[in-house]
Each structure stands twice: as structure tokens, then as C-alpha cells.
Amino acid sequence: MVHCGVEETIMPVPSALQTLTANEVVEKLRALRARQPVKYWAFYSSQLGGIVTDPALMIIPFDDHMVHRGHGIFDTAAIEAGKIYDLEAHLDRFIRSARNSKLRLPARDEMRDIIVRTTAASGRREGSIRYWASAGPGSLGLTPAAGAEPGFFVMISAGLAYPDSWYAQGLRVMTTTYPIKPPLYAVTKSVTYLPNVLMQMEAQERGLDNGVFIDEAGNVGESSNMNVAFVSADGTLKHPKFDHILSGCTSLRLLELATALQGPRLIKAIEVCDIPVAEARAAREMLLIGSSVKVAPIVEWDGKPIGDGKPGPIARALRELLTEDMRSGRDRLIEVPY
Ligand SMILES: Cc1ncc(COP(=O)(O)O)c(C=O)c1O
Incomplete structure (x- = not known):
């Protein structure tokens, strides 16, 4: 597949070649x-x-x-x-x-x-x-x-910055056409991020915010530099297993913090499990999770709305829990001696 035109592949270089001191x-x-x-x-x-x-x-x-x-x-x-x-x-x-x-x-x-x-x-x-x-x-x-x-x-x-609209209006994502990394490489945070880079470029070329990797068995993997999770129609917070994707430190912490939301109103149960694509598409909420993005709602996937197509309450509640933990989670903060 050709992803860009020929002219875009030509790099301008200075014509005079010097040997430099x-x-x-x-x-x-x-x-x-x-x-x-x-x-x-x-x-x-x-x-x-x-x-x-x-x-x-x-x-x-x-x-x-x-x-x-x-x-x-x-x-x-x-x-x-x-x-x-x-x-x-x-x-x-x-x-x-x-x-x-x-x-x-x-x-x-x-x-x-x-x-x-x-x-x-x-x-x-x-x-x-x-x-x-x-x-x-x-x-x-x-x-x-x-x-x-x-x-x-x-x-x-300064780190990566994302637009406010990601939180206020939510993101639009696509299933990437690039294959997911084999598990050993997906769980290892090596600098070889070519599939991740190509996935995000592909989404941006289509006017979308990001992509989602699907594994060979048809289960949801992760996004470019973030994990994804779902709130099912019955209120279960579901996260893909970490054996074939990166163990997101943010996801792992949120799975602990989310227990504070368990109850009849918000989250019924919390599960780390295989999530077949069809089940994921029927979710009430889809979340993007990572150290840089924190928690952002995904409202559209492959042109179809997730839930009612608007940011949901669990994305917001989890973002608040994480923000609070980042400010006052005593056992997780190191003082910097400026
Ligand atoms: C491929 C991938 N998945 C998930 C994540 C989320 O991990 P964390 O929450 O530790 O930022 C990252 C970011 O490091 C990533 O690069």
C-alpha cells in the first residue's frame, strides 16, 4: 500500500557540501x-x-x-x-x-x-x-x-500535548490497517515504534485522531502510545489483557483506582479479559488511557458512534481519580530537590 505521493518523499538538501569543523x-x-x-x-x-x-x-x-x-x-x-x-x-x-x-x-x-x-x-x-x-x-x-x-x-x-477537544468532545479513531506487534515486542517498550507511528499517521491522513490495533484472534489490542478500555452496556469496565500489549502504568493504576467507582450507579464490575471487536463496538464508553493523555473519551470508531456518541461519565470520573492521585497519591510521588 502506498501511503503518500512521490513528491512528498523527496527531501530538500543543501547543494554545497562542506567538511565542517x-x-x-x-x-x-x-x-x-x-x-x-x-x-x-x-x-x-x-x-x-x-x-x-x-x-x-x-x-x-x-x-x-x-x-x-x-x-x-x-x-x-x-x-x-x-x-x-x-x-x-x-x-x-x-x-x-x-x-x-x-x-x-x-x-x-x-x-x-x-x-x-x-x-x-x-x-x-x-x-x-x-x-x-x-x-x-x-x-x-x-x-x-x-x-x-x-x-x-x-x-x-514539555511532553506531549493534546487538544482540549479530545476531552470535551471526544476522539474519533479507526481500526488500523497495520498489523499489531507480536506479543514479545508489544510488551517491550523498545524504540522500534514504526507500527505505532504509521498507525497514527494513517489516522491523521484520514482526518481522525488515532488508530486501534486488533490482534490476530480479533480481540482489541491498544492504540499508538496509549491503551484502550471499555465500559460495556451492563456497566463493566473491561480492559484488554496485558500479555499482547504494553502494560500501561496508567491503566494498571486506574484499574485499582476504579474500585472507588464500583456500585450500582457507575461501574458494576472490573475485568481484564479478551475483548472481541464486536463486543467492544457495542460498548457504552470507550476510553483512551496513558501517561500523556491520562483518560480521554473515544466517541467514534470506524465511522460509528460509541454509545450515544458523546463523552461518558466513566471517562470523566476516571480522569478525576487519576488527577487526584497524581497530586496527592503519597506513596507514588517523589519530591524533586529543585
Ligand atoms: C504502545 C503503548 N501502549 C500503551 C501505553 C500507555 O502506557 P503508560 O500508561 O505507561 O503511559 C504507551 C505509552 O507508554 C504505549 O507506548
Whole structure:
């Protein structure tokens, strides 16, 4: 399938080719950032052995195995009102991803300390922390270079922002034409996000907000960088099993918090189970869940309304529970020593 026209595939390049000095390279990296400003506040690199705050210097060698073979992992946590939310859950998943990817990490306490100190260096009280582990540079081979030094990187940024309309009016999604990742790769948060990227681009090209992966058995998987869940017609909160999709830290926490809504009015029961597409389409509510989006209502899927086609009460109630937990969930917040 061709997803874009020929002209769009041509990249403009400068006609004069120069061999650059180190100073010219830094100048050019700064010019790149001036042409396209970014909201990156601080970056730690184990390769640099320190933190930089100039986005032009937030760089990684081209021969790093994460760059040219996709052999790297990442995870993301939120900074909310000057505290880091649920970092331990994100570190658990990062460590699992490293194991699945045969990557070496710094000790857990060291990673936590570097993350907290990089956050403090950013001075930011709201934002996003994304951190990566790579196999390191040293060759262009398929397996890591002999003696490659593994890399650990932390970026403090403004994070992803979504339009208010996603919460007020809800999102419109489509079943993606791209195949879901096989379970081992879906449960591992590796940097190889090609299916996820293509899924969201495909949806946007059709004027929609996002896509949904369906597994080979016809059960609902997840969205591009978010999980999906449903409220069935009888009021059961249903979430797909985590054996073939990413274990969303937000979903896992919400499944605990949602017990507060259990009762005759809102949620009748909570289930983590296979959800066949036909059953999912008949849901009263469909939810998009993740660290960046929090909880947003999906009101249309493949051109058909979900429930009455309007954002529902459970999406709102779960978003409120999560917001409250992010502000005051004492055992899940780390103070940042700014
Ligand atoms: C593929 C995928 N699924 C689900 C999620 C949601 O996970 P979390 O709630 O930890 O952000 C993410 C985001 O990290 C993701 O990339």
C-alpha cells in the first residue's frame, strides 16, 4: 500500500557540501534548533557523564546501536506540581524491557537518582521525563560492538500535548490497517515504534485522531502510545489483557483506582479479559488511557458512534481519580530537590 505521493518523499538538501569543523557543527546544531524550536529543558547522557540544558547539545552518536538498529528501550514518567509520579512502576517496566532486549542498565537506585537530579536541573515543575537505555556505539554491526559501552539518557521536556477537544468532545479513531506487534515486542517498550507511528499517521491522513490495533484472534489490542478500555452496556469496565500489549502504568493504576467507582450507579464490575471487536463496538464508553493523555473519551470508531456518541461519565470520573492521585497519591510521588 502506498501511503503518500512521490513528491512528498523527496527531501530538500543543501547543494554545497562542506567538511565542517567542530565549532561549525555546534553552530549548525544551534541553527537547526533555531529553525525548529523545541521544549527540552535538560538532558542527561551517560556518554557525556553529565547534564546539558542547551537543546543543540542533546545528542547521541550516530553509530549508537539504538540509532542505527533500533536496539534501545525507553519509558516515560510525568512531573506534576514539582513531584515525579509513579516512577517505580515505570522503572519496573523499563527493567523488564531491558531484560527482553538484552540491554544493560545502571543500578535501579542510580537511575532513580539521575532522573531526579536531571529533573531538578530542568527547574520545571510540570512536564515529562523520558529516559532511554541503548546498547551503545562502536560499530555499524548487527549485534552490539565488542566492548560497546551501554548508554543511559534522560530528557526533561514539555511532553506531549493534546487538544482540549479530545476531552470535551471526544476522539474519533479507526481500526488500523497495520498489523499489531507480536506479543514479545508489544510488551517491550523498545524504540522500534514504526507500527505505532504509521498507525497514527494513517489516522491523521484520514482526518481522525488515532488508530486501534486488533490482534490476530480479533480481540482489541491498544492504540499508538496509549491503551484502550471499555465500559460495556451492563456497566463493566473491561480492559484488554496485558500479555499482547504494553502494560500501561496508567491503566494498571486506574484499574485499582476504579474500585472507588464500583456500585450500582457507575461501574458494576472490573475485568481484564479478551475483548472481541464486536463486543467492544457495542460498548457504552470507550476510553483512551496513558501517561500523556491520562483518560480521554473515544466517541467514534470506524465511522460509528460509541454509545450515544458523546463523552461518558466513566471517562470523566476516571480522569478525576487519576488527577487526584497524581497530586496527592503519597506513596507514588517523589519530591524533586529543585
Ligand atoms: C504502545 C503503548 N501502549 C500503551 C501505553 C500507555 O502506557 P503508560 O500508561 O505507561 O503511559 C504507551 C505509552 O507508554 C504505549 O507506548
